[in-house]
Amino acid sequence: MKEEFLHFIWEFSLFDSSNLVAVSGEKIEIIAIGQHNTNAGPDFFNAKIKIGDTLWAGNVEVHLRSSDWKRHEHSENKAYDNVILHVVKENDSPIFRANGELLPTLVLRYNSDIEKHYEALLQSTSWIACEKKIANIELFRVKHFLSRLLAERLERKAQQIYEVLQTTHNDWREAFYQLLFRSFGFGVNALPFELLAKHIPLAAIGKHRHSLIQMEALLFGQAGFLNEETKDEYQQTLQKEYQFLQTKFSLTAMESHIWKFLRLRPSNFPTVRIAQLAKLLHQSEHLIDKIINFRNIDELVLLFTVQASEYWDTHYSFGKISRKSTKTIGVSSAQRIIANLIVPYLFAFGREQADEKLCDKAIELLEALPPEKNHITNRWAEIGIYPENAFYSQALIQLKTTYCEKKECLKCAIGAGLLKRD
Secondary structure, three states, X not given: OOHHHHHHHHHOOOEOOOOOEOOOOOEEEEEEOOEEOOOOOXXXXXXXXXXXXXXXXXXXXXXXXXXXXXXXXXXXXXXXXXXXXXXXXXXXXXXXXXXXXXXXXXXXXXXXXXXXXHHHHHHOOOOOOOOOOHHHOOHHHHHHHHHHXXXXXXXXXXXXXXXXXXXXXXXXXXXXXXXXXXXXXXXXXXXXXXXXXXXXXXXXXXXXXXXXXXXXXXHHHHOOOOOOOOOOHHHHHHHHHHHHHHHHHOOOOOOHXXXXXXXXXXXXXXXXXXXXXXXXHHHOOOHHHHHHOOXXXXXXXXXXXXXXXXXXHOEEEOOEEOOOOOOEOOHHHHHXXXXXXXXXXXXXXXXXXXXXXXXXXXXXXXXHOOXXXXXXXXXXXXXXXXXOOHHHHHHHHHHHHHHHOOOOHHHOHHHHHHHHHO
């Protein structure tokens, strides 16, 4: 058993509270269990407990065994001097305060079925531990928890943006372009696209964005695709343009072998995505301003549904002719970029500027977007949880990756609700 299980039992008062008696024989009455502390220090702050005839106010420490107090060296830590009650599953050793006084100890008694249900969740091999029981939780409780998870996910993504900002000396514009490039990797090539962003000075994009051929030369050249032997006239043209830009901005190209093509659909080849990104940069002047000041979701979707230049209508890579098809960022891909880039960027920027309206716009975007379709949301649907929009699909992704995969059932309102009900 994990110690956090006892935390759960104490926090939700799932123990037998009748006739509580300390190991020393004194009667115990719980007035307030205290506030759960997830940081360093005692497990529960500001508890109120009557021990014998004395009402104590202070902290509670919870351990599987009383000897854990010594093992964790709490006696040498002044933060534990104001612990008023030691709650344990097994009392295997008397514990004394730093001043020599015996620390009141309570052996927790609870229904063993709760522990059996918890162990069953931990040992479950289902896609999520509570897969067979989650349908028994009221839908409004699930949605309430998902709303909290969405906020948690946005906070985490905002923190990731702040970490990028540290590398750009708090330059929001440069941070945005790094994040934008990364989003065009659509997972598989996210890292190479991020490296590409770091290999291209913003000044070069700003000065040459009005020429599509120069924007393509800049991106393909820095990506390493123009270092090889040219295969057709288009690539030769790009190479000549790139040589000029390389000299002008003292550029050093990446190695092309880092780009991943294997097991990708041709429409997702990095060459196609680079061409689409070049088109977006070419046709979207003041891109960040347009994103911050958007009026509706359709405006943003249209902004990102860009089509690669004509050469790519008959190519997926340089020099290899394919059946003709326009290479356009589809609506679903544009919506994915909005959900995973624009929403967290607006939320983080709104937090930084103390602009609640901008934070609200970010959340409203998720509510306006359809739910994402991926292996996680598809599995949720199979067990009866259908997200109505991207707000809930993002929350379900957070639930799966942060709680279910780590078996953090006690920290999950759904898992905790099932255990309390059982």
